Every structure is written in structure tokens, then in C-alpha cells.
Amino acid sequence: MPIVWRVLSRTNCRIKFATWRRPRAILWATAGVAALGLLIALEIAARRYGGAPGPITNQVKEVIFAPKPGPLYGGMALMMVVLTWRQRFIAAGVAIGIDVVFILVRWTVGAEMTDGRFFGNGALWVMLGCAVIAITRRTGRERVLLLQGVGLGLLLVAARKAGDTWLLITSKTRPAVLDPYVATADHALGNPSWMAGRILKATGPIGDHLLGVIYAQLAVAAVVVALYQLRNVAAERRFPSHYLLRTFLVIGLLGPAIYMIFPVVGPVFAYGPGASGTGGVHWAVANVWPNTPPPISVPHPVTYDDLTPRNCMPSLHTAWATAIFIHTRKGPRLLRFAGAFWLIATLSATLGFGYHYGVDLVAGVVFALTTEAALRSLDRGWDRSGTRLVTYGATVFVALLASYRYLPMEMAEHPWVAGPLLILAMTSVIYGYVRTTKLWEPKAPKVAPARQPEPQPELV
DSSP, X not given: OHHHHHHHHHXXXXXXXXXXXXXXXXXXXXXXXXHHHHHHHHHHHIIIIISSOOHHHHHHHTTTSOOOHHHHHHHHHHXXXXXXXXXXXXXXXXXXXXXXXXXXXXXXXXXXXOTTOSOOHHHHHHHHHHHHHHHHHOOHHHHHHHHHHHHHHHHHHHHHHHHHHHHHHHHHHOOEEOHHHHHHHGGGGTOHHHHHHHHHHHHOHHHHHHHHHHHHTHHHHHHHHHHHHTTTHHHHTSOOSOOHHHHHHHHHHHHHHHHHHSOOOOHHHHSSOOOTTSOOGGGSSOSOTTTSOOOOOOOOOEEOOSSSXXXXXXXXXXXXXXXXXXXXXXXXXXXXXXXXXXXXXXXXXXXXXXXXXXXXXXXXXXXXXXXXXXXXXXXXOOOHHHHHHHHHHHHHHHHHHHHHHHOHHHHHHOHHHHHHHHHHHHHHHHHHHHHHHHHHSOOOOOOOOOOOOOOOOOXX
């Protein structure tokens, strides 16, 4: 008997080891370790450069202290795609009940609740509770599926915390900004931010409020699209191979690294009055936005405050809205319409509010398509077409940034050449993406036409 048990034990160990050697298991483990390492690095950087708590500390604080409810309940909604309808109602009821208790306790002790931060802890407690249940009460595939759901929900929340820390780091470590270079290059496109700013100003408070809501709630649109894509997870007991949140999170992970290489604050800050809570006009190169485009002159780096994020190049809002547009193309008509509307409205808001230059948007579209192509290639297996598309997109993106930095005067002095070339470069990446991904679509099997019965002689 002892020999039999030893043989069975060794067999089980080999099975578990073989399971962990599978590519997808290795990918999940690597992604988890990388995400944890990034969060630890951001925590250290936030304390070193900003003297403020990082994403890990802020996340732990929200177990007790009042958080922003939106990200937490959005994360819980994503987690619940792995649950049955009965389990979803129970999870939602428990979250609301916990929040009611927290609100009553805060009201009793007179705790300060500002900026809508008075509930949201319940969603975080439910996600953490589901993680405990997965480890202690589930086994096999059910445990993995529930942990994937919890990880997806917590990752959405952690990504927002990590993004805020990234922005803090850019403002503290990049005192000089390159806005004069980008503003000069933007003459090739006709200074679209100045034109859009005047149009938005003419629409009055209605247009301003509408675009402000759309710009601020981009993550909500992403969650809605993701919930549609993940609607069958509970029934099929598995996640689809590729969905929007993968692209959304990778864009948010890679984009801030480019902010560090190409720090830009945006036209409303560098050439206008700024915004509340930032340096404002006394840090600006000139107070001319949106009425007068800046004159063409030899650009140079300028010093800006240590509060305003250097988060313009590329425009991640444009990249995220492009990703939403791409992932709604196979949905129902209403979802396709919403994706197109959100893209157009986001582009209008980024320019109209003066948060981005036109060349930022061009770079953002190329960045989004290249990232989406890379993730799809990773999922389906790298081949010649995928490698060629990603390489071409990355080359165009680097060429765009290099031209903004080293050829802005030439672009401004020859707008009828540089402008069409910028649009042509972006269009070529769009065409390459559409053409290549269409070849990746599974072809419907050809159905042979039904044979018609031969006419039979009738009896007379």
C-alpha cells in the first residue's frame, strides 16, 4: 500500500506540474507576477518622488475608508460575469448591505464624506470575499474561473490607482515639457485644437457639459462593452480568448511609459489659462488658446509646474475610444452606433477642451491599432501577417514621435506636404489593420446547393 500511495502521489504531482507548464497557465502566472511587480515599483516611486501613498496603500485604505464608488462597483460587475444569476443577486445584496452599514457608521461618528465618497466599500468586500471562497470552497476549473473573475474586477480598480500614480510621477520627474515642439508640428494639421476650442465655446454650457460627461466616463463605456462581450462566461464556464479589457489595460500600462519619454501637458495648459488645481497661465508659454494659434518659431523645452500630468503624447483617451470602436464592430446595431458616437465625441472633447493637440490624436490611433494587433496576434499565434502588421504600426508610431520632436519647423513651414503625410501614415495603419484582420476571420464553410429531385413519369 505505501508503494501504491507513493506512485499515485508522484503521478498527481506530475499532472499538476504538466498543467502549470501549459502556455496559458504560464501566461497568467507571468502576468500576475508582472502586475504585482509594477504595483510595488509604483508604490516605491510615489513615495520617493511625490511623498504620497501609492496604488497598493490606496487600495488597502479603501477596505475601511470611503472610496470612489464607480470603479469598485464597475469591478464587481465585471467579476459577476462568472456567477450565476442567483449568485449575482446575492453578491449585489451583500455589497449594498455592507455599504449601508458603513454609511450609518460614518454618519454616526460624523466622518467627513466629500466628492461622492460615501459608499463603495461593499463592492470591494464582496470581491475579496469571492477570492476567499474560491480558495477555500472551490476546486479545479471552478476555482480558476472564480479567481479569474475576481482578478479581472480588482485589476480594473488597481489599473486606475496605478494610472493616478503614473501621472503623479510624470509631473514630479519631468519638469521640462515639449509642448512648443508639438504645437509647432500641429501647424501641419491646421491647429485643430484651437478651432475645436472656439467651436465648443460657441456651443455654450450644453455642449461643454455633454462632452465633459463623455470624456470623463470613458471607463464606463468600456465596462459596458466588456460586459456584453463577457455575457456568456457564466454559461460557457470560460472567458473568450480576446476582449476589450485586455486592450484597454495594456494601453493604460504602456502609454504612461511614453509620457516619460515625450512629456507634454496640452494646449490649454501650455498656451491657455490652465484648469483648476494646476499651474495655470503664469506657467504657460503664452495665453492664446483657443483664440489665436501660436506663431511659428524655433521650439525649445519649457519648464512647467510639478502638479500638471504630462499625459498628452500619445492621446490615450483617443487610443481607448478607438479600442472601444473596434470591439463594437461585431455587436448589435445599437452597440455599433454607440461605439462610433463615443469615438467621435471623445475626439471632439480632447480637442475642444484643449487637452490634446491634433498630432496627439494621430499618434493615439496608431498606438491603439498596433496594440490591438499585437494582442490578437498573441492570442491566435504569431505568423507573418501579424508580425508584419505590428512591426509596421510600431515603426509608424516611432516615426511620428521622431518627426514631432526633430522636424516640427519643417512640418509647420510645409503644412500642405506634412499634413497629408501624417494623415496618410495613420490611414495606412488603419488599412493594414482592417485588411490583415479580415484575413484572420474564420471563413464560413461553403454549403453545397441542394440537389433538385429529377422529374418522375406520371401514371396515366
